[in-house]
Amino acid sequence: MLKVQVLGHPTGDNALWVTADSGQGQTRLLFDSGEDTLDALPLAEIQAIDHLLFSHLHMDHVAGFDTFFRANFDRTTRENHIWGPPGTARILWHRFQGYWWNYAPELHATWRVHDVDGQEVRTFRFEAREAFEAMHEEGTRPLHGPLLTTAEANVEAIPLKHHGLSLGYVVREPQRVTVDAGQLGALGLKGGPWLARLKAGAKGSLDVHGTPYEADELAARLLRRQTGESLAYLTDFLLDGAEQGRLAPLLAGVDTLYAEAQYAPEDAALAGRHQHTTVTQVAALALVAGVRELCLLHLSRRYGPDRWPELLQAARSIFPTTHFPAGWVDG
Numbered sequence: 247m248l249k250v251q252v253l254g255h256p257t258g259d260n261a262l263w264v265t266a267d268s269g270q271g272q273t274r275l276l277f278d279s280g281e282d283t284l285d286a287l288p289l290a291e292i293q294a295i296d297h298l299l300f301s302h303l304h305m306d307h308v309a310g311f312d313t314f315f316r317a318n319f320d321r322t323t324r325e326n327h328i329w330g331p332p333g334t335a336r337i338l339w340h341r342f343q344g345y346w347w348n349y350a351p352e353l354h355a356t357w358r359v360h361d362v363d364g365q366e367v368r369t370f371r372f373e374a375r376e377a378f379e380a381m382h383e384e385g386t387r388p389l390h391g392p393l394l395t396t397a398e399a400n401v402e403a404i405p406l407k408h409h410g411l412s413l414g415y416v417v418r419e420p421q422r423v424t425v426d427a428g429q430l431g432a433l434g435l436k437g438g439p440w441l442a443r444l445k446a447g448a449k450g451s452l453d454v455h456g457t458p459y460e461a462d463e464l465a466a467r468l469l470r471r472q473t474g475e476s477l478a479y480l481t482d483f484l485l486d487g488a489e490q491g492r493l494a495p496l497l498a499g500v501d502t503l504y505a506e507a508q509y510a511p512e513d514a515a516l517a518g519r520h521q522h523t524t525v526t527q528v529a530a531l532a533l534v535a536g537v538r539e540l541c542l543l544h545l546s547r548r549y550g551p552d553r554w555p556e557l558l559q560a561a562r563s564i565f566p567t568t569h570f571p572a573g574w575v576d577g
Contacts, residue, residue, distance in 0.1 A: 248399075248419060248475040252504070252571035253283040256554065257547045259306045262479050262504055263287065263295075264417060266399035273398040275299060277415060277479045281309035292317040297394065299401070300330035301481050302412040303337050311341060319355065320374055326357040329393065329403075331411045335359040335370040339381050347377035358384070362413060364405035365389055404496050406483035408521045414483065414493075416500060419474025429467050445469065473499075478537070480528075481506040481544055484521040490531050497535035505531070507542035510549060511560055525557045529564035539567040551575075 247267055254260035259280020266273045274295045284292055292314060301307055318326060328338060338359050347353075353374035361368040366389050371382040392400040393415075404414035423445045430437070440454045444464055452461040478500045483489070497503060505528040509517040517524050525542060532540040542561060549557065554575045561568040 248417065248477060250477060250502070250504075251286070252541070252543060253286050254280055256545045256551075256570070256574050259283055259309060260481075260543045261307075261310070262543075263291075264477070266396070266417065266419060268398045268419075271397055273297075273396040275399070275401065275417065276314070277301065278307040278481070279310040279314050280306050283310050284313040289317055293321065294324075296324060296327070296396070297401070298328045299413075299415055300328070300334055301406075301414065301479070302331055302408055302410070303334060304482065307482070308337075308341075311338075315341070320353045322354050326355060327394075328357070328359045329362055329413075330360075331413050332361045332363050332368075335361050335368075335381065339370075339372065339378065342372055342378035347374075350375055350377035362389065362393060362403050363411060364403065367393070402496075404478075404480070404493065406480065407489065408482045408484065412482055414478065414480035416476065416478045416497070418476040422472040422474055424470050424472065425468055426470055433467065441468075476500045477502045477504060479504045482522060484518065485523040485527045485531060486518065490527075490534060493531060494535040497531070497537055500535065500537045502539050502541060503528075503532050503535070503537045504541045504543055506544035507557065507561065508544060508546045510553070510557055513548075525561040526564055529561040529568055532565045532568070539569065540565055542568065542570055 249265040249267060251263045252260060253263055259282065261280055261283035262277040264275040276295045276298045278301055279298060298314060328334065355374040357372040359370050359372065366386050368386045369384040371384050372378045389403070393403040394401045398419065400418050400420065402416040404416065406412040406414050425441060435454060438455065440452060444452060444461060448461040450461060451458045452464060476499065478497050480503065506523055507525040507528055508522040509524040511524050511526045514524050528542070529540060540561065545554065558568065558570060558575060
């Protein structure tokens with residue numbers, strides 16, 4: 247399952263914290279790290295984040311990076327990966343060097359920062375023991391399919407327009423394979439390691455407690471397949487008619503779309519000028535894409551709390567299953 251928490255406040259910086267939990271393992275993802283957004287997380291949870299993924303590097307999306315880095319700068323218990331649009335590695339290189347590393351020879355962590363442009367991924371390595379002085383290029387790979395894959399989730403990158411290239415992300419759980427307990431009992435079989443082999447795609451003859459069975463026949467009787475949960479995170483992006491047409495197919499089948507909602511409908515011209523969205527534009531995108539629900543983020547300070555229910559209702563008039571994060575606005 248995907249456990250999701252929106253970090254930050256309605257008109258402050260926001261981030262999205264996602265835990266993909268298969269029951270056997272977890273992958274923790276942080277999307278953006280605006281100012282004070284990590285204050286809601288215990289230190290142990292910050293230290294357990296597997297991947298930090300930036301939409302872009304404007305100040306309100308990176309201002310809280312020091313909190314993340316302070317907790318993990320010499321982390322060796324897991325790999326350290328950061329993802330973002332082109333220029334992310336160069337910008338973070340400066341952030342890495344913004345400290346006095348007099349004890350660098352005692353450090354052991356390696357950091358990899360991946361610049362993603364929608365067509366390829368360019369990876370750079372930074373060593374804590376070098377006081378992060380060198381930016382080691384590790385190569386470029388074409389981007390076909392998911393940006394990253396773990397046992398618990400696949401993450402796809404979506405190029406967006408925001409005064410340059412920004413990135414949206416789609417997180418999808420793998421297909422879930424479960425065992426029909428009723429059918430297992432009807433066949434007079436008991437569980438065991440053979441079930442794991444069957445779920446992993448065993449072919450041919452499968453030994454079940456000393457008796458051979460045809461794996462394909464057992465799979466048809468016993469295994470049930472379900473689509474995993476999914477979400478999309480889109481923030482700070484131009485959303486005109488052409489972009490809606492391009493993005494909608496990429497969001498098809500997504501359960502929850504987390505999207506910025508900077509502007510009221512009457513300020514559409516201003517939204518377009520700044521390459522942001524209105525609440526009704528993202529609601530229309532959610533409708534056309536066929537997502538299950540829409541969660542609005544990143545409200546503009548130009549609208550006071552008295553306007554928030556109105557903005558929510560404007561979105562719901564187009565896409566009824568729209569909501570704000572829990573605790574932001576009642577209704």
